[in-house]
Amino acid sequence: MSLHVLVLVGSLRAGSTNAQLADAAIAHLPAGVDGTVFARLAELPHYSEDLDHDDSLPEVARDLREVVADADAVLLVSPEYNGSLPGVLKNAVDWVSRPRGAAAIAGKPAAVIGASGSPRGAQWARDDGVKVLKVAGAAPLEDTVGVGSAFQAFHDGRLLDSELDGALRTLVTDLVDAAQRTSDSDRPAA
Numbered sequence: 001m002s003l004h005v006l007v008l009v010g011s012l013r014a015g016s017t018n019a020q021l022a023d024a025a026i027a028h029l030p031a032g033v034d035g036t037v038f039a040r041l042a043e044l045p046h047y048s049e050d051l052d053h054d055d056s057l058p059e060v061a062r063d064l065r066e067v068v069a070d071a072d073a074v075l076l077v078s079p080e081y082n083g084s085l086p087g088v089l090k091n092a093v094d095w096v097s098r099p100r101g102a103a104a105i106a107g108k109p110a111a112v113i114g115a116s117g118s119p120r121g122a123q124w125a126r127d128d129g130v131k132v133l134k135v136a137g138a139a140p141l142e143d144t145v146g147v148g149s150a151f152q153a154f155h156d157g158r159l160l161d162s163e164l165d166g167a168l169r170t171l172v173t174d175l176v177d178a179a180q181r182t183s184d185s186d187r188p189a190a
């Protein structure tokens, strides 16, 4: 089994708790599955249909579409900004949801996790993440994992709460299982 999970982190902040959560999730990937954070979301222009043509497509948008299309699964890691996803993450989903009929995100197994300063663990952002992924044509897991009081939740890149870390491991395993099923069903019959 060789699978690849692409991770999109919605905080651009140095020292981001969501970046730490992304690392904790990647650490739970089983052998044979690798995970990469797409590190160029800050470069991604706001989506515009005027830019979305072969001759005007920004290179970073083309690259994002390529890595999403090549990934077996996508993991959104989201802080909560004003009760929803931060614009940077919504913008990324918008880019990979087009062109209609050939979108990189179409049918892609996906999951949403998030960390926020409040005890609710970015619940609204996670809920909106699942909704937006569905509308964009992906196949997100309904379950999400949220880390509340996030500024106290990590030590050395690990989640201090072992129960929460177990829930994260379960979600990551479920995502990999979904990716494996999709990969198996895409393979031509022998």
Ligand SMILES: Cc1cc2nc3c(=O)[nH]c(=O)nc-3n(C[C@H](O)[C@H](O)[C@H](O)COP(=O)(O)O)c2cc1C
Pocket: 011, 012, 013, 015, 016, 017, 018, 019, 079, 080, 081, 082, 083, 084, 115, 116, 117, 118, 121, 122, 150
């Ligand atoms: C513009 C803005 C809006 C925010 N809105 C919320 C919010 O609605 N709910 C919440 O729990 N935290 C909110 N926060 C605090 C974030 O939870 C916190 O900054 C975030 O978790 C930090 O994530 P990071 O460590 O990955 O950067 C907001 C922060 C910013 C900057």
